[in-house]
Amino acid sequence: MIKLKGVRIGDLEIKVPIIQGGMGIGISLWRLAGAVAAQGGIGVISAAQPGFLKESFYKEPLKANLEALADNIRKAKEVSNGGIIGVNIMRVATNYAQYVQCCVESGADVIISGAGLPLELPELLKDTKVKFAPIVSSLRATQLMFKRWDKKFGRVSDFLVIEGPKAGGHLGFTPEEAENLTNEEYDKEVVKIVEYVNSFEEKYGHIPVFFAGGVYDRSDIDHYISLGCSGVQMATRFVGTQECDAADAYKQAYIEAKKEDVMIVKSPVGLPGRAIRNNFAKERETSRQPVEKCFGCIEHCNPATTHYCISRALMQAALGEKENSLLFCGENVWRVDKITTVKEIFDELNG
Numbered sequence: 001m002i003k004l005k006g007v008r009i010g011d012l013e014i015k016v017p018i019i020q021g022g023m024g025i026g027i028s029l030w031r032l033a034g035a036v037a038a039q040g041g042i043g044v045i046s047a048a049q050p051g052f053l054k055e056s057f058y059k060e061p062l063k064a065n066l067e068a069l070a071d072n073i074r075k076a077k078e079v080s081n082g083g084i085i086g087v088n089i090m091r092v093a094t095n096y097a098q099y100v101q102c103c104v105e106s107g108a109d110v111i112i113s114g115a116g117l118p119l120e121l122p123e124l125l126k127d128t129k130v131k132f133a134p135i136v137s138s139l140r141a142t143q144l145m146f147k148r149w150d151k152k153f154g155r156v157s158d159f160l161v162i163e164g165p166k167a168g169g170h171l172g173f174t175p176e177e178a179e180n181l182t183n184e185e186y187d188k189e190v191v192k193i194v195e196y197v198n199s200f201e202e203k204y205g206h207i208p209v210f211f212a213g214g215v216y217d218r219s220d221i222d223h224y225i226s227l228g229c230s231g232v233q234m235a236t237r238f239v240g241t242q243e244c245d246a247a248d249a250y251k252q253a254y255i256e257a258k259k260e261d262v263m264i265v266k267s268p269v270g271l272p273g274r275a276i277r278n279n280f281a282k283e284r285e286t287s288r289q290p291v292e293k294c295f296g297c298i299e300h301c302n303p304a305t306t307h308y309c310i311s312r313a314l315m316q317a318a319l320g321e322k323e324n325s326l327l328f329c330g331e332n333v334w335r336v337d338k339i340t341t342v343k344e345i346f347d348e349l350n351g
């Protein structure tokens with residue numbers, strides 16, 4: 001097997017062009033991110049309620065989260081053997097700027113931001129060495145951000161993640177598109193986005209593009225490289241590893257899931273999400289679950305009217321509750337059939 005070509009992002013050398021996608025809440029923390037970085041990819045910690053296991057979380061969630069995020073970044077760096085550690089911060093997160101600041105102070109190499117447009121990120125990262133990428137699902141969103149950044153800050157992002165319709169977690173598509181749009185159909189958009197990003201090369205140098213959503217084996221990676229991407233972002237496949245930070249029951253739910261067990265759910269974030277069809281997901285199709293305690297996690301969520309509490313649903317999942325919880329997953333979850341190690345996945349994908 002021919003080795004995948006490494007990628008340079010500014011002064012960062014990515015030996016294997018595979019990003020492990022951030023998975024909240026509590027699915028990708030220091031253990032998974034550190035293991036991926038040690039193999040030469042970019043390991044990504046999720047900044048969604050990383051302090052949920054701390055006792056102080058219920059009284060002071062923001063403080064607990066910032067402490068836990070800093071701890072996770074340091075631990076991941078320690079075990080990464082000099083590897084590259086990133087943090088995924090959803091743009092809709094409340095206190096977004098404080099999470100960014102925490103990443104800068106704690107030594108994260110990279111910030112990846114989706115679920116909204118991180119328009120102010122270049123300003124927040126000014127005079128730091130931290131590299132950043134937005135997650136986009138359309139040419140339109142890419143154009144909007146790149147034009148704004150180019151004009152206002154005289155720069156664009158250091159790299160870019162395109163997330164297609166087969167990804168896990170929140171999706172930048174309508175529920176119909178998420179259900180029906182195939183990766184093959186979406187390839188045309190990928191090519192347009194890559195061409196658009198490349199048009200900035202002369203001014204700002206090469207801006208690597210990574211594709212996410214349904215990538216599982218080496219032929220998937222080769223396909224996106226043939227479309228002009230520099231690499232891929234993968235998440236679902238990494239849940240089936242010993243190093244994944246989720247509870248064993250969560251991993252087991254992935255192993256048991258069949259193709260028909262996956263559905264599109266509504267989320268209080270205001271975007272559809274992809275998840276395993278368990279009792280919780282089925283019940284939320286018809287009934288609201290009142291919020292007992294608000295953790296203040298996302299902007300524009302009203303606990304009095306929201307359909308359910310996204311933090312509670314995801315925390316329950318991370319703790320190993322398989323039925324009364326939201327089990328986010330990618331469309332290819334049915335392909336996860338055993339628990340393996342991060343090293344075995346890298347060996348399989350990169351020889």
Ligand SMILES: Cc1cc2nc3c(=O)[nH]c(=O)nc-3n(C[C@H](O)[C@H](O)[C@H](O)COP(=O)(O)O)c2cc1C
Nearest residue numbers: 021022023024167168169213214234235236328330
């Ligand atoms: C369990 C789970 C949780 C996720 N949580 C987040 C998140 O908090 N923020 C985010 O930007 N993307 C999130 N994602 C999306 C992934 O980072 C990734 O881009 C996507 O799932 C890639 O597709 P794949 O899972 O088919 O490889 C999540 C995905 C999964 C499976």
